[in-house]
Amino acid sequence: MNSKASCTNCALAALCLPGGLDPPAIDQLSRIVRRRRVLRGEHLFRAGDSLQSLYAVHSGAVKTYLTAKDGNEQILNFYLPGDLLGLDALERESHTCSAIAMDTVHICELLVCQLEEMCHVLPKLPHKMLKLLGREVATSHAMLLLLGKKSALERLATFLFSVSVRLQQRGFSEREFNLSMPRDDIANYLGLARETVSRLFSYLQEDGLLTVQRKHVRIHDMDRLRALASLTVSN
Amino acid sequence: MNSKASCTNCALAALCLPGGLDPPAIDQLSRIVRRRRVLRGEHLFRAGDSLQSLYAVHSGAVKTYLTAKDGNEQILNFYLPGDLLGLDALERESHTCSAIAMDTVHICELLVCQLEEMCHVLPKLPHKMLKLLGREVATSHAMLLLLGKKSALERLATFLFSVSVRLQQRGFSEREFNLSMPRDDIANYLGLARETVSRLFSYLQEDGLLTVQRKHVRIHDMDRLRALASLTVSN
DNA sequence: CGAGTAGTTGACGATTGTCAAGATGGGTGG
DNA sequence: CCACCCATCTTGACAATCGTCAACTACTCG
Numbered sequence: 001m002n003s004k005a006s007c008t009n010c011a012l013a014a015l016c017l018p019g020g021l022d023p024p025a026i027d028q029l030s031r032i033v034r035r036r037r038v039l040r041g042e043h044l045f046r047a048g049d050s051l052q053s054l055y056a057v058h059s060g061a062v063k064t065y066l067t068a069k070d071g072n073e074q075i076l077n078f079y080l081p082g083d084l085l086g087l088d089a090l091e092r093e094s095h096t097c098s099a100i101a102m103d104t105v106h107i108c109e110l111l112v113c114q115l116e117e118m119c120h121v122l123p124k125l126p127h128k129m130l131k132l133l134g135r136e137v138a139t140s141h142a143m144l145l146l147l148g149k150k151s152a153l154e155r156l157a158t159f160l161f162s163v164s165v166r167l168q169q170r171g172f173s174e175r176e177f178n179l180s181m182p183r184d185d186i187a188n189y190l191g192l193a194r195e196t197v198s199r200l201f202s203y204l205q206e207d208g209l210l211t212v213q214r215k216h217v218r219i220h221d222m223d224r225l226r227a228l229a230s231l232t233v234s235n
Numbered sequence: 236m237n238s239k240a241s242c243t244n245c246a247l248a249a250l251c252l253p254g255g256l257d258p259p260a261i262d263q264l265s266r267i268v269r270r271r272r273v274l275r276g277e278h279l280f281r282a283g284d285s286l287q288s289l290y291a292v293h294s295g296a297v298k299t300y301l302t303a304k305d306g307n308e309q310i311l312n313f314y315l316p317g318d319l320l321g322l323d324a325l326e327r328e329s330h331t332c333s334a335i336a337m338d339t340v341h342i343c344e345l346l347v348c349q350l351e352e353m354c355h356v357l358p359k360l361p362h363k364m365l366k367l368l369g370r371e372v373a374t375s376h377a378m379l380l381l382l383g384k385k386s387a388l389e390r391l392a393t394f395l396f397s398v399s400v401r402l403q404q405r406g407f408s409e410r411e412f413n414l415s416m417p418r419d420d421i422a423n424y425l426g427l428a429r430e431t432v433s434r435l436f437s438y439l440q441e442d443g444l445l446t447v448q449r450k451h452v453r454i455h456d457m458d459r460l461r462a463l464a465s466l467t468v469s470n
Numbered sequence: 471c472g473a474g475t476a477g478t479t480g481a482c483g484a485t486t487g488t489c490a491a492g493a494t495g496g497g498t499g500g
Numbered sequence: 501c502c503a504c505c506c507a508t509c510t511t512g513a514c515a516a517t518c519g520t521c522a523a524c525t526a527c528t529c530g
Contacts, residue, residue, distance in 0.1 A: 066380050069465045074380040088376065091369030097376060126361050133368045134326030140375035141323065141332060145301050145309040147382035148426035152518065183477060191383035193519050198478055214477075214527080230304045387486065418509065428487050433510055449495080449509075 005035040005058070005108055015082030015169065016056050017110075017128060025122050032114040036107050044085065044099040044107065051089040053109045057081050060105030061180040064097045065188075075189040077139065078102075078181060080166055087133045102180050147191045155190040156200045157228035160210070164219060176218045240270040240293070240343055250317035250404065251291050252345075252363060260357050267349040271342050279320065279334040279342065286324040288344045292316050295340030296415040299332045300423075310424040312374065313337075313416060315401055322368045337415050382426045390425040391435045392463035395445075399454060411453045 007018045007030045018026040044055050062079040079085055089095040119125045146155055168174035187194040201212045211218045242253045242265040253261040279290055297314040311332055314320055324330040354360045381390055403409035422429040436447045446453045
């Protein structure tokens with residue numbers, strides 16, 4: 001099941017943990033990476049699990065979520081190829097949220113014990129991890145602004161714009177793509193009801209800003225989308 | 236204006252960056268700490284500033300906030316004595332949010348260039364920083380759940396409970412305290428309107444759960460407050 | 471082909487925001 | 501020491517956004 005992986009040949013290396021390292025270092029890092037397949041609905045980890053590994057998405061999509069005492073769930077983030085998961089567990093050595101595969105995912109697993117050894121060999125690596133964790137913080141902050149201050153329409157626009165940007169970074173079309181998550185997940189992530197998201201998609205379509213059919217989205221007016229989103233930067 | 240500080244004699248050391256280090260290491264860390272006074276309304280840093288220093292609150296309170304393109308502001312966190320600020324800047328080497336003193340604050344400043352050298356001398360230090368950054372992420376995640384899923388009443392209860400816990404950790408009363416921020420800031424932080432916060436305070440008082448007079452709060456029924464908050468843990 | 475899941479749309483209501491007016495209290499200066 | 505003033509807070513009335521409930525449609529998969 002497990003197999004070796006080569007970060008050197010991976011198109012996503014620049015976005016991922018190896019980003020910024022020199023070729024010999026990337027080669028060394030490759031040696032502790034094991035690639036695995038995870039099926040839709042399987043967990044990479046659950047809140048409370050002790051920290052064993054960090055994970056990099058190679059293909060597919062993963063979502064993380066937090067469960068409240070009353071069972072309420074809040075989706076925290078969607079992870080696309082090249083994104084690193086699990087960094088939040090570094091505080092208590094155990095995961096603070098849960099991660100689940102949204103479709104069939106190929107994941108690169110890095111055992112923490114091996115990663116720590118690697119940190120001694122490659123002095124740039126801890127710094128790189130700090131940076132990725134810093135990005136995690138910045139992303140969360142942008143979401144706090146979204147949830148605290150933005151209207152439903154602005155939230156959806158921000159989400160779509162962010163997906164568009166991230167897909168473009170990964171070499172896909174920024175104007176036409178398939179959403180990997182159902183309406184329920186989008187709504188949950190944005191702090192809205194499923195019906196509200198549905199209505200807003202319809203509204204944006206009538207408005208001519210985009211065409212949507214289920215998961216398939218084609219953006220017609222990127223400028224107006226950006227304006228609606230009025231992002232603070234991030235990602 | 237600047238003066239030396241001793242982490243060794245600081246009552247907050249356990250909560251702060253020195254927490255978990257051994258006495259000689261704390262002593263070394265002390266050497267690069269400069270204590271400064273910052274007046275109410277002065278900025279420690281602004282979004283976009285290049286990263287010069289990390290800051291630990293010694294006394295007083297600091298808030299961080301994000302400004303949207305349209306000028307909208309979202310308060311991200313309130314920092315109490317012992318809390319470390321500025322870690323979010325590690326991604327891009329520049330601050331992603333702004334930090335402002337809420338009253339007269341005594342702040343411990345750590346120049347990043349000196350801190351990096353110190354990281355080579357004290358190998359536990361980078362790990363400690365990762366942990367503190369991990370906590371920052373966990374705190375943000377708890378806020379995402381609050382803003383995405385909780386009612387106005389649950390938000391205020393969660394906030395008050397969290398303040399109570401943090402003050403207790405710092406040796407103050409958990410049942411009676413003065414809020415260091417005005418209603419506007421509480422409302423902003425919780426994604427509500429000032430009037431809603433005001434009404435909820437009145438409601439909780441009529442309900443007998445607490446007594447409130449402006450900034451002064453006395454909690455009568457901690458169990459019901461905890462139940463209303465129904466936290467996921469964090470802090 | 472049928473059943474179940476996901477998505478859409480409509481009607482209605484509740485929570486919370488907005489606008490406006492008034493109350494409280496701390497601080498300053500006479 | 502008192503009085504005034506300004507910032508902060510409170511309360512009320514009303515409105516709007518968004519959530520809930522319900523019915524219906526469309527698509528997928530066995």
